[in-house]
Amino acid sequence: GAGVSQSPRYKVAKRGQDVALRCDPISGHVSLFWYQQALGQGPEFLTYFQNEAQLDKSGLPSDRFFAERPEGSVSTLKIQRTQQEDSAVYLCASSLTTSGRGNEQFFGPGTRLTVL
Amino acid sequence: GESVGLHLPTLSVQEGDNSIINCAYSNSASDYFIWYKQESGKGPQFIIDIRSNMDKRQGQRVTVLLNKTVKHLSLQIAATQPGDSAVYFCAENIGGYSTLTFGKGTMLLVSP
Numbered sequence: 001g002a003g004v005s006q007s008p009r010y011k012v013a014k015r016g017q018d019v020a021l022r023c024d025p026i027s028g029h030v031s032l033f034w035y036q037q038a039l040g041q042g043p044e045f046l047t048y049f050q051n052e053a054q055l056d057k058s059g060l061p062s063d064r065f066f067a068e069r070p071e072g073s074v075s076t077l078k079i080q081r082t083q084q085e086d087s088a089v090y091l092c093a094s095s096l097t098t099s100g101r102g103n104e105q106f107f108g109p110g111t112r113l114t115v116l
Numbered sequence: 117g118e119s120v121g122l123h124l125p126t127l128s129v130q131e132g133d134n135s136i137i138n139c140a141y142s143n144s145a146s147d148y149f150i151w152y153k154q155e156s157g158k159g160p161q162f163i164i165d166i167r168s169n170m171d172k173r174q175g176q177r178v179t180v181l182l183n184k185t186v187k188h189l190s191l192q193i194a195a196t197q198p199g200d201s202a203v204y205f206c207a208e209n210i211g212g213y214s215t216l217t218f219g220k221g222t223m224l225l226v227s228p
Contacts, residue, residue, distance in 0.1 A: 033216075
């Protein structure tokens with residue numbers, strides 16, 4: 001079956017532009033996560049959804065970052081007024097449940113954002 | 117695809133060797149640990165996990181060892197193959213739900 005997909009795969013933005021990154025999780029997966037991965041670093045948690053509810057957004061670096069999952073499936077990460085330090089790979093992951101068995105996270109390929 | 121391995125510790129081995137990748141974690145409250153493999157231009161891929169009530173777990177060609185006393189995790193890959201070349205991350209689960217905290221990665225380079 002299909003895994004987690006993300007679009008676009010690559011995005012180049014001029015500083016100050018708004019961007020929207022899309023994540024299509026595995027069908028039926030309850031949990032959805034966004035991570036930010038700087039070059040040469042491990043992924044860092046941004047935010048977590050359980051169905052349509054955003055339960056944790058403690059990792060969002062500023063109020064320019066906003067995420068939504070209105071129908072509990074597809075999610076969008078929006079970054080307003082992009083800055084050069086926002087350049088990174090943005091990874092989306094989904095898992096079947098919230099804890100215990102089935103909570104393995106499946107990652108998408110990521111969106112590489114470059115802010116000029 | 118772009119490289120995720122710049123400036124990372126690197127382990128270089130020959131095909132057929134056994135590889136050991138180490139990871140130190142910081143939070144003694146962590147109770148679930150996972151090893152991920154990340155190839156260039158791809159997202160992390162689950163390899164093996166272990167819960168804190170175990171000190172060893174084996175998979176196909178991989179073994180994870182957990183030493184809670186010194187907060188250390190290792191991944192052993194037997195008979196390493198060129199296809200194992202990637203960046204490897206350990207991750208820990210803290211707080212009772214599924215958010216992961218990733219460690220610094222190690223790049224594994226396997227020469228034929």
